[in-house]
Amino acid sequence: MLSPAAGLLAPLLRWDDVAETFSDAARVQGMLDFEAALARAGAAAGVIPASAAASISSCCASARVDSAALARDAALAGNLAIPLVRQLTTLVREQDAEAARFVHWGATSQDAIDTGLVLQLRAAVAATLAELDRLADALAALAEAHRGTPIVGRTWMQHAVPTTFGMKAAGWLDAVMRQREAVAALGERALVLQLGGAVGTLAALGEKGPAVASALANELRLPLPDVAWHTQRDRVALVATTFGILVGTLGKIARDLALHAQTDVGELGEPLADGRGGSSTMPHKRNPVAAAVALAAATRAPGLVATMLAAMVQEDERGLGGWHAEWETLPELVSLAAGALHHLADAVAGLRVDPARMAANLEMSRGLVFAEAVQMAVAEKTGRPLAQRLLEAASSRAQAESRPLREVLAADPTVARHVSPEELDRLFDVRRYVAAAEPLVDRVLARHAAARAAASDGEA
């Protein structure tokens, strides 16, 4: 059976562990798992014979589906469940003619398709969480290691004032941890059983409907919603937006990596590996491939999320077009998110950090990045407006004359009146300046440590 995860671009743009959960084979198995569990639930609730449930269930576990026929028939039927149920019925009949009568008992196509999707998503979420942990750990290690490593903070892509590389990493980590929480919450909030029958009333099961639904939720270990959600798509939309925000978060990290990896900046570099990031024609190139993959995902995710939101407007008890629009879109979005996450986790885990280049770049503007600090010190004496005018003038002079700002300021009588040379030295001391970042980094690291500890407890 072919897998959309198997294309030539898959190893570059996706990640096998998640892409496989959305393969055609996994899609079919998800529906078969639903049918098997439905049969067992039906038996438990007394609506189908236990022996039939056993036959159906065993058949679903090892069904040899004719994919070509399935695809061809789905083109006529409008969905995969109709021909799959027909194939399954035939397979069951070969083994247990009586049981064949009870295949898909009480359910509608969408019950099988949606619950199958939920099972696929549950696997994808579990894999994603593990990879988010790997990324978070790598970011925490960076934040810890570079808590005090000065780097120039950049705003509007211009040098602003100093910060630390640990602070940058802590900012990334802070956001990644929030995404981990949001993805983890999907289990309860979004990945719930779908069972409603033709129009959501479970009428075909009569009074036993609720009992079957409850048994089925147990079988599949899925939360049981109050009513079916055939055309109430907020839950799948929430999966989409959660992964969309995750991708945006990864895209921000990737943009930062790409900017810092520029030849002109050189502060960071993706891990070196044979064949990694080369050029077909330029022998000296080392392209930031992981950043490109994550940024590509961040370019694509907004459109895919928009599709899932647009698809929410579904008609009456079963949508016409909107539901169909979800089938490839949500798997694609989750796969791309996982691909970006996986490649980025690799890149961050092996990140080449060049503190010397960071220091050199900080020096590049000859002290202009300390202008704000001096301004604040002067302002304490003169107020902010005068201090700002003073520092703007000194900064302009320093730039025009290619002189250190420290030197220009030292020669300024107004400054001299308000700031002693020792104080000036202190103001131009980068270590002192960036000390403010340390407690902030520590807060984030503490939250990470607590989350990891809680997770270990949970596992233990």
Place this chain on the structure above:
Amino acid sequence: MLSPAAGLLAPLLRWDDVAETFSDAARVQGMLDFEAALARAGAAAGVIPASAAASISSCCASARVDSAALARDAALAGNLAIPLVRQLTTLVREQDAEAARFVHWGATSQDAIDTGLVLQLRAAVAATLAELDRLADALAALAEAHRGTPIVGRTWMQHAVPTTFGMKAAGWLDAVMRQREAVAALGERALVLQLGGAVGTLAALGEKGPAVASALANELRLPLPDVAWHTQRDRVALVATTFGILVGTLGKIARDLALHAQTDVGELGEPLADGRGGSSTMPHKRNPVAAAVALAAATRAPGLVATMLAAMVQEDERGLGGWHAEWETLPELVSLAAGALHHLADAVAGLRVDPARMAANLEMSRGLVFAEAVQMAVAEKTGRPLAQRLLEAASSRAQAESRPLREVLAADPTVARHVSPEELDRLFDVRRYVAAAEPLVDRVLARHAAARAAASDGEA
């Protein structure tokens, strides 16, 4: 001061209570509220004099801002906070020259702009929650009143099997209640203080940074995040996706209303009012205006959410373009959501329901909508595959010959062998058929009642 909420289309597409929270005036006041609270927090932490804080604070409460100058200077500066802080400083100086020195102490433009936005969003969320309650109450009343009103369930826009209008309303209510929870959760999850100074380290406040931030969060009654989120935009993205899913939910309801209000269906109608839904040229028209407004919002929201996700990729410590892309997009999205919600709440509260037409439409197919029920009954004797073939044939014959399905089936010997005439009568009894929906409707209504009771307790 002009308000984007004030345009000619605003009363149609938006809702004043929320649109006003995003007027230019409210935007400026949000930033002034930040500056006032920052001054008081600075005084509380001992970084600026208490008297300066008092002067700044009082000035912010009644500031007469020169909007034209503000707009013109923002075009050069690149944001509104820079010229606003300048105007504010001048105003404070006129009143208390000493205090003017301490305006905006320790903050950066983005701190004022983002926190101002958060304050605006908090007001918008509160108004939205109240309107969501109004919609939910109206839906609950419909579900209650029509718990047993039969209506044909439609899948793929074709008649499927019977359900109740109460079940439809319960489905809408179920989804709306989830959106209410999601919007309410934004307060803690997304609407938090922004304070980081130039690059997020609060360096300009030295050791007092955390104390000022904490005091400021108290002043504004906003959650205090571990670190600033200047370029970590997942929180504002979450606001966008939450409102995006809300709009999708409303769009689904509106699509259903529009379908049921078709002249050809006529089961539902928006409230009648003088001048409502007329035509410039057709005297007999009653157009479903609220549905159109909600569907327009549902058409626009996905693109606006996509913009907010795309804007997440912001550079280093301050974004170039991404941040600017948020400024009009998020207010527009929230305003459109509120407009759709408000108009839809009106329409649902005054909905014209025609149970007789529902009954007539159910009859239209001469019993075909009971084909599944008969099939299930036959299947209990013959298994699903044979039953399905039998009912497909009978259904085709009934359609081809324009005869009631009940009559065609009664004449079928196979059916007669498995189903008695009494059983057939029972199977074609719509009340019996839709009884399965009642406990489901009740579950949703019970959840709604519990939520309302909890809210009342909270208020009491």
Place this chain on the structure above:
Amino acid sequence: MLSPAAGLLAPLLRWDDVAETFSDAARVQGMLDFEAALARAGAAAGVIPASAAASISSCCASARVDSAALARDAALAGNLAIPLVRQLTTLVREQDAEAARFVHWGATSQDAIDTGLVLQLRAAVAATLAELDRLADALAALAEAHRGTPIVGRTWMQHAVPTTFGMKAAGWLDAVMRQREAVAALGERALVLQLGGAVGTLAALGEKGPAVASALANELRLPLPDVAWHTQRDRVALVATTFGILVGTLGKIARDLALHAQTDVGELGEPLADGRGGSSTMPHKRNPVAAAVALAAATRAPGLVATMLAAMVQEDERGLGGWHAEWETLPELVSLAAGALHHLADAVAGLRVDPARMAANLEMSRGLVFAEAVQMAVAEKTGRPLAQRLLEAASSRAQAESRPLREVLAADPTVARHVSPEELDRLFDVRRYVAAAEPLVDRVLARHAAARAAASDGEA
């Protein structure tokens, strides 16, 4: 080699003829065709030996590529061309060691990838045009056959005034013809050669650069642009937007089909076929599958187009992420468009039209749909405002009392004063009313006939 066109959902959502042009195999062959033609062009311009060109060219025609290795290496290299060129070089060397030295001479990866894509798109465009002709012909036949078939015109999904089904079909045809022109224009406007070398200057080819580019354009029968377009992506964006508008046009037709195919309306139906549009549980269902497929595409295309537009912001001489975002997005968009087109052309070609039901639905409102016509007639005597008030009152009365509007009007003394009974008869004559549509339909049909004749001339 696996094909993304080969998944289980492909026959439902896509169309083989176009999907195959975007298979992995076709992607590789597109690049190999580029490399072959580049070698021949290089030989023609005298930059590589003719014998080398022959060897490379023959090798590209029958290359046995190791797809697994290609995919794996691309994940490191960041694109497919780098490992493909390496594999090709090895293959050529086995046959002609000397020739191996000249593989990919003077080109960069993006030259091969982009030109390969252009070749794939050219094939997809040709297939799309043929299918657009098929759809246009089917629509023209409908417009011709139903030029005079009355149907109620619906605005805001409410009965408005009569029109003809031919007019509806002509409206669809009018729009489809414009899309055909737009898709055909892509050949000249967008599907041009990409050849620039490392940074677009063709420097590696020295003075022979322009000559090689010109010869290569000839070889591939592609327009030659003034400069390479490595990071100027307006042309591929134009392909995306053109297909996006095509899908929107198809979606509009599909929405109309779905509305007219509702059980409650019953004026149109998709072709009947065994297994087509059935239900897994409801034996009487005939779902409009083609409409669903086209509406699904119309739900997805906007997001995919948005991605292509977002991807236009590419850095300097080679984009980081934006380019990568195009690779799956554009093929997906074009494939979905072709799928929608193919299924819709089938549905329109075999459309079941029910003029009797159209007539019955027109009668449903007991003449209200003629209210505007009477109003215009009265207005000629009384002016529009009075006439409008008059007709609104009469319409309301007719609805409230379930009486024919004709009868209510006949009893109104003001109407009687201005409109004779004969004139009233004339005004309620639907054939007369819809006569105005005929010349409009004819105009569109004439344009279609002219376009078809011109195309035949072109082929002859």
Place this chain on the structure above:
Amino acid sequence: MLSPAAGLLAPLLRWDDVAETFSDAARVQGMLDFEAALARAGAAAGVIPASAAASISSCCASARVDSAALARDAALAGNLAIPLVRQLTTLVREQDAEAARFVHWGATSQDAIDTGLVLQLRAAVAATLAELDRLADALAALAEAHRGTPIVGRTWMQHAVPTTFGMKAAGWLDAVMRQREAVAALGERALVLQLGGAVGTLAALGEKGPAVASALANELRLPLPDVAWHTQRDRVALVATTFGILVGTLGKIARDLALHAQTDVGELGEPLADGRGGSSTMPHKRNPVAAAVALAAATRAPGLVATMLAAMVQEDERGLGGWHAEWETLPELVSLAAGALHHLADAVAGLRVDPARMAANLEMSRGLVFAEAVQMAVAEKTGRPLAQRLLEAASSRAQAESRPLREVLAADPTVARHVSPEELDRLFDVRRYVAAAEPLVDRVLARHAAARAAASDGEA
């Protein structure tokens, strides 16, 4: 009357000349211009009295519309035309009671609203074209002036090989010229008359329908389409996609400007002006505001285009929601495009170019950017594979030992065997290397000159 163009952020994000064409006042005037011309056309075709036409026409020219009432009534009616026609009728009646009877004769609301929009768009397109000319001229001047100025070409944001700044500017210009053509083509392709009456048949005008339409097209100097396009929205979608691609093109230029303006790169800078691009807290900052504005537009445009495409799926003869979704979206998109264009034209016209810094950055990698040139030269002797391995090794060594590549290569015996020292000098000569770009730049400049000359001829 309030203008959406008038908000605080308008001078930053939009451009008055275009934003004003979408003000509320202009929206109303567009509809009034339609009503005036409709009256004159009706008179010309003999369907209304000439005197009535004169009264209506003069009234439309100076109508004092009650905006508050208009907005309020539109919220009930569902669009602006219904209450506007009512107000207009009242105004006409005060002046000429007879004429009041013929206001809006034969048209439907959508005719007035859509044609009014087309008139607004025509004005916006004209202004946009002038500004595109200004940008193109500025880019041509840059390309001309820096035809030979070396700069490092960057791919994947890494130094690649040398190019010229003139080549970069020519690449921008090439794309901008294509957008100018596409925007200019909108006049014929998209900005056409809308007149169809209630459902597109012009039935209310009887046999005179086509004559009125033709006269109206003449009056308004608009192309006359074969049939009305009430729910065939490809033309407005084309306006959207054309502006969307324009914005993408501007975004690419802006991204390049932002990258080159980085403190770490310093090759380009936006014009300096008092108050431009400052910081509220950092005295030395000069932020690239125009780039930010254009990138913000490029972030927002894809979502807005997606909305216009999604809105294409409109029902039957008048859409429910889709049409409403266009009303604010298209003006917003065009306004943002114009804002980005205007600010970028300013920035490019006054761009600060630093050839010395370009030269210094080229030197930064100690000759690695010539690695490809040497590789090609060696490859001519050894074939590409060996040459590539050789140069990769030399490049790595040069980087590892911080030595010039020229020096490393000179010491390599294999290189020495194939390349003489003189040849090596030649290969490391940047002027020689970038000479290949000159004819390409010239082609683009020639096309620009021809276009400008043709435009002058057109005006003369």
